[in-house]
Amino acid sequence: MNNEAKNIPYPGIPTTSDGAGGVVWVEINITHGACAYPITSSTTMGTGYETAVSDGKKNLWGDVITFVQPESEHSAATTCEGFALAGGRVTNFTSGQGLVLMKEVLYTISGKRLPIVFHIGARALTSHSLNVHCGHDDVMSVSDCGWGILFGRNAQEACDLALIARRAAEAVETPFMNVQDGFLTTHTIENIKLPETEFMKEYMGDPNQKLRCLFDPMNPIMTGVVQNQDSYMKGKIAQRHFYDKVPAAVQEAMDLYYAKTGRRYRMVDTYRMDDAEYALVGMGGMMETAQAAADYMREELDLKVGVVHVTCFAPFPATQLVDALKNVRALTVLERMDNPLAQSNPLVQGIKASFADALTGLSFGSNGEFKYPKITSIPKIYACSAGLGSRDVRGGHFISIVKNMFADQPREYTVIGIKHALALSDGEDPDLRPQGAFSMRGHSVGGFGSVTTNKLIASFVGELFNIYVQAYPKYGSEKKGLPTTYYLTVAEKHIRTHSELAHVEFIPLNDVNAFNLGNPLDGIADEGSVFIQSPETDPQRVWDHIPAYGQKLIRNKRLKVFYLDTVKIAKEIATDPDLQQRMQGVCLVGIFIRVTPFASRSGMGDEQVLGAVEKYIRKYFGKRGEHVVQENLKCVREGLKSVMEIPWNVISAPAAPKAKASEEVVFAK
Known part of the structure; x- marks a missing residue:
């Protein structure tokens, strides 16, 4: 630990959590209550808060918190007001x-100077079809409502920005949105440091002392009245008195957060931009993947690439963006949305306008208080739609995006990840995980029960x-009843890639039809491991059922193949029939301990490892009762003790004649 780290008063409480959990931790400690009608993918934030309420949770100043769920998102916003x-x-x-339905009320909340913070699991809007996954068009659809908007890239940032947004909001009586990618951040488990309760109490201050009550009959204030031609415009323009102070309030909140926690935030976060010739610009989790890609392009392709993450979309950081990007040859702005009828998508528009102002010598702000750096030219600005609907x-x-920027005829607008006339080709797909990383798909x-098990x-x-x-x-x-995929990466460094795993060391196949739906072993490393759910105890019979292409791949890569009847174990242990199906997934915990190297590397015995497992089984299943906890633990022990490996002599033996149809082996009965 260096001297600077020793001087950090509140370094945080190390744990693992998803982005939703980090937000809930903050809000159940600093608020009086939540009024919400949460929908996918914000649901886990709402249920987390409501669970704390049902447990009688008090905030840091001794007030019992409350949860109100009215009949719609519009009503929830009104109740917050x-x-x-x-x-x-x-x-x-x-x-x-849900966010769009609130829009009418969002204007009145900001107009009445109410310093509320809403947490958004950013989700693609239903248009040509329904999608419950990540998109930023919901946030952009309400970006004109007078709210500050912050974007986090991972679970840690979602947690920290919850506090930063709240402090800034209350400093200038302006509401804020704290945005994280729906599912991709809200539901992704990562290492985070939760803010200490002592720090939150100091950083935020007692709301009973700070906040104004506009319903106090002893101090009456006019609000929400009808105004005609003589008054309305005066009140609207007077709002700038508050908005002009917002940028400084955001930066102050970020600077103080850094001083107290050691975690640095800026309105515009730059990565390797000092000598960059090409820049990737965007918001949210994919910009961490961009950082890993930039490192690869510098080290392997000799391309000077930098990354700019717009942490604060509103107030728009116009001067900071020009300063960060003024020296590059070209930049591409990636956005999780597409509005073909606009001049450009929202972030591209803002960057283009900022450079136009800078080039023509204008300033930014009501009184021109924010000065642009002097520039004599504007870099090429390209646009890309990416990650729509996750x-x-x-x-x-x-x-591919960077190569497009220096192509002979660059495309001005592109898309990635799909087959389309506007799409860039995928090209190479390097392994961008930290060195020595171990991944499971x-x-x-x-x-x-595999998702919870993961x-x-x-x-x-x-x-x-x-x-x-x-x-x-x-x-x-x-997904219920249909094939699904889950991912896990373990590494010695922070994992920046937020994408599906194509490079893995361990592949468990709980789905008995996986070999019939494609190649489930695609991307597995040499000498990796495979687990197969099977009712058989004879390794030869398990091996014989693996398709020829799978057997060939296993031999060529010298994979270890493990098997076990987790269905049988779950049926024997689970006393609740409804949990039998889910408990077969929990067996994988024991199998993971046995098959992967982490327990053996640590020198810990099985009981020590299982003790840690019990803590988290109680976290995820404790509400169902002690008998469910014990049954899950028993499933884990059985997985650890009973999993079997197909001997190499079976794998390497010449292929046996194909069994007759009546004798074919199945993985599950």
Whole structure:
């Protein structure tokens, strides 16, 4: 630990959490209440807060917190308005169409100078079809409502920005939105440092002392009245008195946060921009993947690439963006939305306008108080739509984007990740994980409990072995009973790639049909491991059922193949029939401990590891009762003890004649 780290008064509480959990931790400690009608993907924030309320949680000043769920998102926003008018510190959690439904009320909240913070799991808007996954068009659809808007890239930033947004909001009586990518951040388990309660109390201050009650009959204030031609415009323009102070309030909140926690935030975050010739610009989690891609392009392709993340979209950081980008040859702005009828998508528009002002010698702000750096030219500004509806954004996509910028005939607007006339080719797809990383890609069925198991594994591995983790599923609105995929990466450094895993060391196949739906072993490393759910105890019979292409790949890569009947274990242990199906997934925890190297490297015995597992089983299943906790633990022990490996002599033996149809082996009965 260096001297600077020793002087940090509040370094945070190390743990693992998803972005939703980090937000809930902050809000249940600093607010009076939440008024919400949360929808996918903000639901877990709402349920987390409501759970704390049901447990009788008090905030840091001793007030019992409350949760109000009215009949719609519009009503939830209105209830927040009334809560704040009465002097309460209140929050809300929403996404997608729910945020748009609130729009009428968002204007009145900002117009009445109510310092509320809403937490957004950014979600693609329903247009030609319904999608519950990540997009930024919901946030952009309300970006003209007079709210500050901050974007986090990962779970840590979602947690920290919850406090930063609140401090800035209350300093200038302006509401804020704290935005994180729906599912891709809200539901991704990562290592984070939760702010200490002592720090939050000091940083935020007592809301009972800070906030104004506009319903106080002893200090009456006019609000929400009808104004005609003689008054309305005066009141509207007078709002600038507050808005002109917002940029300084945001920066002050970020600077103080850094001084107290050691975690640095800026309105515009730059990465390797000092000598960059090409820049990638955007908001949200994909810009961390862009950082890893920029490192690769510099080291392997000799391309001077930098990355700019717009942490603060509103107030728009016009002068900071020009300063960060003024020396590059070209830049591409990536946005999780597409508005073909506009001059450009929102972030591109803002950057173009900022450079135009800078070039013509204008200033920014009501009184020109923000001065642009002097420039004599504008870099080429290209636009790209990426990741709409959580379409995968990979490292190779960023390479294609940069190559487009110096092509003989660059495309001015492009898309990535799909096949289309406007799309750039995918090209190479390098492994951008930290050196020595270990990844698992599981193939299962919705409802088998594998998604929760993956979170459980990430939680105990991250804490017990003091290592970085990242775990997330490929969610879908139709997944129950259908094939699903989940991902886990473990590494010695922070994991910056937010994309589906194509390079893995371990592949569990809980889905008995995985070999019939494509190649589930694609991308597995040499000498990696595979687990197969099978009712058989004879390794030869398990091996014989693997298709010829799978057997060939296993031999060529010298993979280890493990198997176990987790369905049978779950049926024997689970006393609740409804949990039998889910408990087969929990067996994978024990299998993971046995198959992967982490427990053996640590020198810990099985009981020590299982002790850590129990803590997180209680976290995820404790509300169902002690018998459910014990049954899950028993499933884990059985997975650890009973998993079997197909001997190499079986794998390497010449292929046996194909069994007759009546004798074919199946993985599950």
